[in-house]
Amino acid sequence: MSPKLVPYALLIPGLIVIAALLLYPLFQMVVMSFQKVGLKQIRPKNPVPAEWNDFENYTTVLQSDLFWTSLRNTVVFAVVTGALTLVVGTLVGLLLNRLGRAMSTVVVVGIMAAWAVPPTSQAIIWKWLFDADSGIINWALNLLPDWLSSLVFGRSDWSGQPWLNEPLTIYLVLVMAVLWASFPFVAVSVLAGLKSIPSELYEAARVDGSTGIGTFRKITFPLLKPVFSVLIVLQIIWDFKVFTQLFLIAGGTNMPREAFNLSLWSYIEAFSPPPDMGLGSAIAVVLTVVLLLITFVYVRQIVKAEDVR
Amino acid sequence: MRISKITVATATSAVLALSVAACGGGSSGGTEAEKPSESASSSASGPQYAGKTLKVWRLGAPNEVFEKYMNDLNGKFEQQTGAKVELTWVPWPDSQKKWTAALASGEGPDVTEFGNDQVSAWVAQEALADITEVAKGTPDFQQIPQNLWGYETIDGKIYAVPWGGGTRAVLYRKDWFSELKIEEPKTWEDLIAAAKKIQKEKGSDVDGLAFNGGSDANMSLSPFVWSAGGDFAAFEGGKWVGKLTEPAFKEGFQFYTDLVAKEGVSGKSRLNLNSIEIAQRFAAGKVGMFVTGGWDIASIEEQSKGKIKADQMAFFSIPNKEGTGPAPAFQGGNDIAVWKDTENPELAAEYVKLAAGQEFGGRYAKENGLLPLYPDALAEYANDPAQKAFAETFKVAKGFPADPQWAEANDTKAVLQNAARAVIKGEKDVDAALAAANKELEEILNQQ
Numbered sequence: 001m002s003p004k005l006v007p008y009a010l011l012i013p014g015l016i017v018i019a020a021l022l023l024y025p026l027f028q029m030v031v032m033s034f035q036k037v038g039l040k041q042i043r044p045k046n047p048v049p050a051e052w053n054d055f056e057n058y059t060t061v062l063q064s065d066l067f068w069t070s071l072r073n074t075v076v077f078a079v080v081t082g083a084l085t086l087v088v089g090t091l092v093g094l095l096l097n098r099l100g101r102a103m104s105t106v107v108v109v110g111i112m113a114a115w116a117v118p119p120t121s122q123a124i125i126w127k128w129l130f131d132a133d134s135g136i137i138n139w140a141l142n143l144l145p146d147w148l149s150s151l152v153f154g155r156s157d158w159s160g161q162p163w164l165n166e167p168l169t170i171y172l173v174l175v176m177a178v179l180w181a182s183f184p185f186v187a188v189s190v191l192a193g194l195k196s197i198p199s200e201l202y203e204a205a206r207v208d209g210s211t212g213i214g215t216f217r218k219i220t221f222p223l224l225k226p227v228f229s230v231l232i233v234l235q236i237i238w239d240f241k242v243f244t245q246l247f248l249i250a251g252g253t254n255m256p257r258e259a260f261n262l263s264l265w266s267y268i269e270a271f272s273p274p275p276d277m278g279l280g281s282a283i284a285v286v287l288t289v290v291l292l293l294i295t296f297v298y299v300r301q302i303v304k305a306e307d308v309r
Numbered sequence: 310m311r312i313s314k315i316t317v318a319t320a321t322s323a324v325l326a327l328s329v330a331a332c333g334g335g336s337s338g339g340t341e342a343e344k345p346s347e348s349a350s351s352s353a354s355g356p357q358y359a360g361k362t363l364k365v366w367r368l369g370a371p372n373e374v375f376e377k378y379m380n381d382l383n384g385k386f387e388q389q390t391g392a393k394v395e396l397t398w399v400p401w402p403d404s405q406k407k408w409t410a411a412l413a414s415g416e417g418p419d420v421t422e423f424g425n426d427q428v429s430a431w432v433a434q435e436a437l438a439d440i441t442e443v444a445k446g447t448p449d450f451q452q453i454p455q456n457l458w459g460y461e462t463i464d465g466k467i468y469a470v471p472w473g474g475g476t477r478a479v480l481y482r483k484d485w486f487s488e489l490k491i492e493e494p495k496t497w498e499d500l501i502a503a504a505k506k507i508q509k510e511k512g513s514d515v516d517g518l519a520f521n522g523g524s525d526a527n528m529s530l531s532p533f534v535w536s537a538g539g540d541f542a543a544f545e546g547g548k549w550v551g552k553l554t555e556p557a558f559k560e561g562f563q564f565y566t567d568l569v570a571k572e573g574v575s576g577k578s579r580l581n582l583n584s585i586e587i588a589q590r591f592a593a594g595k596v597g598m599f600v601t602g603g604w605d606i607a608s609i610e611e612q613s614k615g616k617i618k619a620d621q622m623a624f625f626s627i628p629n630k631e632g633t634g635p636a637p638a639f640q641g642g643n644d645i646a647v648w649k650d651t652e653n654p655e656l657a658a659e660y661v662k663l664a665a666g667q668e669f670g671g672r673y674a675k676e677n678g679l680l681p682l683y684p685d686a687l688a689e690y691a692n693d694p695a696q697k698a699f700a701e702t703f704k705v706a707k708g709f710p711a712d713p714q715w716a717e718a719n720d721t722k723a724v725l726q727n728a729a730r731a732v733i734k735g736e737k738d739v740d741a742a743l744a745a746a747n748k749e750l751e752e753i754l755n756q757q
Contacts, residue, residue, distance in 0.1 A: 132578030253721075
C-alpha cells in the first residue's frame, strides 16, 4: 500500500462507526421527515410501506402555534442559560486560580460533584426544592420578614405557591437546575486555560499599575479566547437540546404545552400515541437546521478572526 | 472538524432514539418459531399446548386480591391447556406507551387487558386481532348483553371481549366524614361545602375534592358536564361537531375549574395529576374526596401500608346539580383482547374464553370492584351496599365520542386539560378557552 493511503486506511474503522451510528440515523430522520410514518409503518410484522407526503410534515410544523412558542423557549433558554453558565463558570474559574491548593481542591471536588449528578437526579432534586407544599424554597421565602417580602415580591405568603404551572417559572427552575450542573465544566476549563498563561504577563501588568478588571480585559480574556470559543459552541449545543430536565421538572408528557421546547415537542409528536414519527422527525430536522445555522455563523466568525489555528 | 463532529453528534442523538424503537424486534422470530415443534412432540403425552408460554398483560397495580385472582386463573389455564402464563402488570397511565412500544418492536403480549374506550383507536393502529368467531362461538359470551359490545365492535367485527363494567364515583374518607359530621353530598353545593370543611380541619395542603388534570381528567370532568346537560361532541351530517361552547358544557366545565380557581378545594400546584397520582396522595392522607373507580380501595389500602384501612374509605355517586340523583358518569369498562402480532392466536383465544367466561369473568369484575356483565351476577350486585354507588350510576352512565381519534384528544393532546389549566391560571376566560378547545377537538376528531 502506498504510504499516502495509510492514514485513510486507519480512518476507516472510525468512519464506519460514525456512519453506522450517526450518519445513517441522521439520513433516516431526514427521510422520515418527508414521509407519513406511524406505528403501522415501522412495525416489524406486516408493516405498511411509508408514503411520501409532499412536505406535509413541514407545513404542519410551520403552521402550528406550538412551533413559535417552542422555538422561542428553545432559543431564549439557550441564550440565557449559556450566558449565565459562562459568566458564573468564568468567575468560579478565576476564584479557583487564586485559591490555595487545599481550598481549591475542596471547591473543585464540590462543584464537580454537582457536575457529576445525572440529569434525572438533577431534575428531581430541583423539582423537590420548588415543591409547592413541602419545598424548601417556599419555606425559605416564608421565613423572610413580611415587609421585605412584600417590598421585593409584592406578597408575603408563599405557602402552596406553584412554581411548575407557568412556562416562565418552569424555565426559571430549569435554568437554575441546568446552570447548577453545567458551570463546573466551564470553571475547570477556564482554570486549565489560566494555568497556561505565563505569570510574567501579570507581573508586567501589575508593574504598569493595571487593576483587576483591566488585567482581565487586556490579558486574561484575549489569551483565553480560544477556550471561550469552544465553550460557547458547546454550551449552545447542550442548552439547545435540553430534554431530560425539562421533561421531568415540567411533569412529563402532560406538561403545559406552552412550555414545550423543540426537542420535547418532537418527542411528544413522535412517541405519544398515536405516534407520528414523520412529524416528530420534521421537528427534529428543523431543530438541527437551526442549530447548524447558528453554529455555522459562529464558527465562521471565529475562523475569520483567526482565533482557531 | 471537531466542532462539526459535535454538531452532527447532537443532531443525531435525536435520530438514534427514533431508530432504536425500530430495530428491537427482528431477532425474536427464530426462537418463537422453534417452539411449536417442541410442543408438538410433547403433545402426545400431555395437554395440547404443553411447553408453550402465553404472555398476558394486566392493567393496573397488582395487589393481594388481584394477584390471587390471576394465580387461580393462570393455574386453571395451565391445567386445561398445559401452557404457562407469563404475567406482566402495566400501570394504566403507561398502557398507551407500552402498547406503542409493543407494536414498534414486535415484542408484544399475546393477550392484553384493554380499556373499552381505547379499543377503536388501537384497532385503527392494527394492534388487535379480529376475534369475531371466538366471541360468537363461545356460549358464555352470548350471555353478555348485546348493548355492552358497542365499543368492541368495529365495522361489524369484534376485537375484544367485555370483561368488567366500570363507572366512576367519588371515593371519600369515611372516617373524616363521620369525624367532621359531614353528610353524603347530594348536590354540587354540598360537594363544595364538604370539601371546604375537610380542608379547614385537615390542613390547607389537603385537597378536599381533588382536581384531576392528568391523562384521565375527562373521567372526572364528564359527570359535571353531562349532569348539566352538555356533551363533548356529536356526529352530525357525516362529521364531528364540537359541543364545548354550548352553555350546558360551559356550566359543568366552569364548576370543575372553579374547584381550584374559585373555591380552592384542590391545590393550585397540582393541575396535572392523574387519578393514580391523586390516589397516592389519598394514601398519604392528603385527599378527602376524588373521582375514581372501585378498584382504588384495595390499592390505596396497600399503598398506605395499613395507615388507611378499607373501612375508612367508601364511595358515593357523583350527585347531579339539583340533587335529584346521581350524575351520569363515564360508562367505561375493561376488555380482554388478543394482540394481532401474537404467534399463538388459538392459545390466546383459549385464554380469553377462560378469563372472560362466566366463572372467571364474574370473579374478575367482583374482585376488581367492577360491575359484572353477566346478568345473574349483576342482579346479585344491586343489593350489595358497597357497590350501590356504582350500580346506581351505571344506570345513567354515558360514553365519550365513539371515534378512533378520541384517545388523541382525550389523552395525548389533552385538549380539555389544557383548556382547564388556562382558565385556572387566568390566562383565558372560560369562553375563550372552550372556543379554542372546541376548534382543536373538531380538528382532531375529523382528521383522517
